[in-house]
Amino acid sequence: MSATKQGSPPPAPKGEVSGAEAIIRFLGDHGADLVFGYPGGAVIPLYDAMFGSNVRHVLCRHEQGAAHAADGFARASGRTGVVFATSGPGATNLVTGLANAHMDSVPLVAITGQVSTTSIGTDSFQEADIYGITIPITKYNYLVKEPGDLLDVLAEAFHLASSGRPGPVLVDVPKDIQVAQIRYHKPSPPAIPGYVPRPQPSADEVAALAEAVHRSMRPVFYVGGGAASTGVHREILKLAEGSDVAVATSLLAKGVFPDAHELSLGLPGMHGAKYANLAINESDLIIGLGVRFDDRVVGDVRRFAPLARIGHVDVDPAEIGKRLSVDLPVTGDLKLVLDMLAKKLKPSGRPEWRARIAELKAAYPLAVPESGPSGKIKPQALVKAVSDATGGEAVTVTDVGQHQMWAAQLIRSVKPRRFLSSGGLGTMGYGLPAAMGAALSEPGVPTVLIAGDGGIQMNIQELATVRENDVPVKIIVSNNGCLGMVRQWQQFFFGRRYSSTVFGYNPDFARIAQAYDIPARRIEDPSGLAEAVSDLVRSDGPGLLDVAVDPEENVLPMIPAGKGQTDFFGEG
Amino acid sequence: MKKIISVLVRNRPGVLSHVAGLVTRRGYNVESIAAGPTENHEITRITLVVKGEEPVLDQVTKQIRKLIDVIKVEPIPHEAAMTGELALITVSFTPEKKSEIMNIIGLLGLAIKHIERDSATVMIAGSAQSIDTAINGLSPFHIKAMARTGLVALPLLENWSPA
Numbered sequence: 038m039s040a041t042k043q044g045s046p047p048p049a050p051k052g053e054v055s056g057a058e059a060i061i062r063f064l065g066d067h068g069a070d071l072v073f074g075y076p077g078g079a080v081i082p083l084y085d086a087m088f089g090s091n092v093r094h095v096l097c098r099h100e101q102g103a104a105h106a107a108d109g110f111a112r113a114s115g116r117t118g119v120v121f122a123t124s125g126p127g128a129t130n131l132v133t134g135l136a137n138a139h140m141d142s143v144p145l146v147a148i149t150g151q152v153s154t155t156s157i158g159t160d161s162f163q164e165a166d167i168y169g170i171t172i173p174i175t176k177y178n179y180l181v182k183e184p185g186d187l188l189d190v191l192a193e194a195f196h197l198a199s200s201g202r203p204g205p206v207l208v209d210v211p212k213d214i215q216v217a218q219i220r221y222h223k224p225s226p227p228a229i230p231g232y233v234p235r236p237q238p239s240a241d242e243v244a245a246l247a248e249a250v251h252r253s254m255r256p257v258f259y260v261g262g263g264a265a266s267t268g269v270h271r272e273i274l275k276l277a278e279g280s281d282v283a284v285a286t287s288l289l290a291k292g293v294f295p296d297a298h299e300l301s302l303g304l305p306g307m308h309g310a311k312y313a314n315l316a317i318n319e320s321d322l323i324i325g326l327g328v329r330f331d332d333r334v335v336g337d338v339r340r341f342a343p344l345a346r347i348g349h350v351d352v353d354p355a356e357i358g359k360r361l362s363v364d365l366p367v368t369g370d371l372k373l374v375l376d377m378l379a380k381k382l383k384p385s386g387r388p389e390w391r392a393r394i395a396e397l398k399a400a401y402p403l404a405v406p407e408s409g410p411s412g413k414i415k416p417q418a419l420v421k422a423v424s425d426a427t428g429g430e431a432v433t434v435t436d437v438g439q440h441q442m443w444a445a446q447l448i449r450s451v452k453p454r455r456f457l458s459s460g461g462l463g464t465m466g467y468g469l470p471a472a473m474g475a476a477l478s479e480p481g482v483p484t485v486l487i488a489g490d491g492g493i494q495m496n497i498q499e500l501a502t503v504r505e506n507d508v509p510v511k512i513i514v515s516n517n518g519c520l521g522m523v524r525q526w527q528q529f530f531f532g533r534r535y536s537s538t539v540f541g542y543n544p545d546f547a548r549i550a551q552a553y554d555i556p557a558r559r560i561e562d563p564s565g566l567a568e569a570v571s572d573l574v575r576s577d578g579p580g581l582l583d584v585a586v587d588p589e590e591n592v593l594p595m596i597p598a599g600k601g602q603t604d605f606f607g608e609g
Numbered sequence: 610m611k612k613i614i615s616v617l618v619r620n621r622p623g624v625l626s627h628v629a630g631l632v633t634r635r636g637y638n639v640e641s642i643a644a645g646p647t648e649n650h651e652i653t654r655i656t657l658v659v660k661g662e663e664p665v666l667d668q669v670t671k672q673i674r675k676l677i678d679v680i681k682v683e684p685i686p687h688e689a690a691m692t693g694e695l696a697l698i699t700v701s702f703t704p705e706k707k708s709e710i711m712n713i714i715g716l717l718g719l720a721i722k723h724i725e726r727d728s729a730t731v732m733i734a735g736s737a738q739s740i741d742t743a744i745n746g747l748s749p750f751h752i753k754a755m756a757r758t759g760l761v762a763l764p765l766l767e768n769w770s771p772a
């Protein structure tokens with residue numbers, strides 16, 4: 038047997054690199070120098086190329102964790118998150134993370150290994166058709182079949198992920214493509230016929246919108262994730278203040294408009310404040326800005342805002358008219374539209390509307406209940422303590438459930454990209470990895486996670502990643518001993534039959550954290566709450582606080598699914 | 610209500626999965642889907658016939674337009690469409706019925722592609738309606754197998770005629 042067949046591969050011709058090296062070089066050249074992932078057989082060449090490169094890899098403990106971490110990184114920073122996984126089970130473990138990012142329009146690029154092109158379709162070891170599997174949950178996806186296509190595909194993938202309405206893009210790279218020799222080149226600028234990432238708004242449509250605002254007595258902006266991702270919070274603040282427009286923010290837009298602002302309505306919909314839904318009900322003009330009018334906000338499209346004309350601005354024309362019919366549609370990039378609108382709008386005060394909003398807010402405040410004789414910490418008080426301790430400045434990440442809705446109601450956000458939550462998919466297990474990704478996106482910004490005792494266990498393995506990388510995430514477990522949100526629905530709508538929602542056993546979360554060498558404690562007494570939370574927030578490095586909260590609390594107000602804006606549960 | 614939607618797409622592997630997947634995923638009611646090359650070898654034309662109410666059809670068009678590989682979506686109103694479809698139909702018969710069936714095939718103007726002692730395969734190309742007529746005409750006999758391509762369409766151009 039000749040020696041050359043066994044040793045290291047022959048040196049590549051000058052100017053050529055392996056596909057794997059090309060990927061790593063591309064990432065470095067494009068500022069994507071932090072990657073979350075998990076290795077395996079089909080990506081060994083990729084990991085080999087990364088070894089010693091200037092791309093930093095954070096080894097998560099599950100591919101789902103890696104995907105959510107990249108998602109949290111992207112939401113907090115506005116940059117595209119990158120995740121690596123191997124073929125087969127590695128790739129399928131990304132599915133929930135991709136679906137989550139797709140629902141919430143988060144820019145991600147997932148690079149997966151695949152079996153060699155010659156083996157595709159033969160059910161070879163760890164082969165899964167991740168291209169086929171992810172068609173419905175990505176903005177776009179690729180299976181690279183020619184080494185020569187690789188760099189152009191990567192350039193297109195990053196372009197698609199971050200432009201227009203952002204979203205996840207998956208690039209499946211067979212192993213033989215990773216080892217093939219290619220010439221490294223600057224990829225040609227992506228040209229995708231028919232893809233218009235920044236549609237120019239029609240001047241007439243914007244003029245009609247401005248005219249509608251002029252004529253409106255009780256205007257409301259209903260702002261969504263599109264406003265957060267395009268960074269138009271200043272534009273919105275200026276327009277709202279100039280024309281006395283009340284502002285409701287969807288879960289994904291929390292922080293785009295300061296929660297404490299006089300004109301803020303906060304979260305509308307199912308668990309929104311009563312004043313938010315009543316204001317919408319009284320409004321004569323609702324303008325959606327980069328928002329989906331989704332069913333958790335607009336339960337019954339026929340009875341939504343009966344007095345209002347509906348305006349809708351979105352970069353994605355398919356969103357306009359998807360759920361409810363729109364009187365004033367504007368397709369276009371939000372920033373462009375708001376700039377045009379600012380030129381057209383003559384500022385004018387609406388003191389009566391301002392007064393009405395103040396009145397509604399005073400009449401129906403979001404209350405934090407007292408602990409009372411039960412002596413139990415109220416979960417709402419826990420969330421409020423977090424808000425007080427951070428002043429809304431921290432990146433606050435939630436998991437999914439009751440604690441998430443209380444956080445949405447009671448955290449006083451002051452800036453965009455500082456409240457991260459799984460909205461459209463409602464993915465339990467999102468919080469811990471996402472908080473980790475967010476904390477790694479910008480050193481020095483305190484990051485607080487509020488998770489339920491159910492959801493924290495869905496990606497609890499990431500405590501190892503947190504410890505290994507010394508990620509300063511402050512973890513708070515809102516521990517009610519149950520799957521609170523589902524238990525609440527069972528209480529309200531299924532005759533208190535608590536089928537499989539009350540845990541008969543829960544581990545000691547503080548001791549779990551300690552086993553990962555993360556400082557942790559548990560509290561049960563309301564009197565120590567504020568101090569414990571503030572100590573945690575001010576501590577260095579990661580930490581966990583397990584807070585025993587009252588299991589009987591429900592998220593209120595509540596509009597049952599499918600109901601109108603004033604159908605508050607428990608009334609009439 | 611029925612609508613013809615003509616979709617021009619980048620000719621990429623997987624593009625049909627993207628379009629077909631979207632249609633099923635969003636629960637649209639598709640009567641037929643036909644794909645084939647165009648005058649430009651980089652572009653494929655997919656013709657969909659979709660059933661539904663106007664707002665749904667509007668959504669179908671918008672959602673398809675959103676697909677990255679889609680270059681252009683043209684809803685073609687029936688009155689402004691040139692349409693065509695092709696079908697192959699195999700009928701079986703007993704020897705006594707042979708002349709009767711040949712007679713009908715002749716009357717319907719169908720082209721015989723293949724013939725056996727007890728079966729014949731005919732081809733018809735034309736409007737969806739003419740194909741339905743042929744099927745109706747043959748239905749008293751035993752239709753053993755049938756393949757239809759689904760409708761293809763082009764918009765009627767004002768100053769163009771096939772003369």
Ligand SMILES: Cc1ncc(C[n+]2csc(CCOP(=O)(O)OP(=O)(O)O)c2C)c(N)n1
Binds near residue numbers: 493520
């Ligand atoms: C992956 C996943 N599985 C199931 C659900 C359904 N679900 C929604 S909220 C919830 C309860 C969450 O319980 P916990 O994490 O303890 O939070 P709590 O509601 O008690 O605050 C469940 C099971 C979900 N959203 N995500």
Ligand SMILES: [Mg+2]
Binds near residue numbers: 490491
């Ligand atoms: Mg719980």
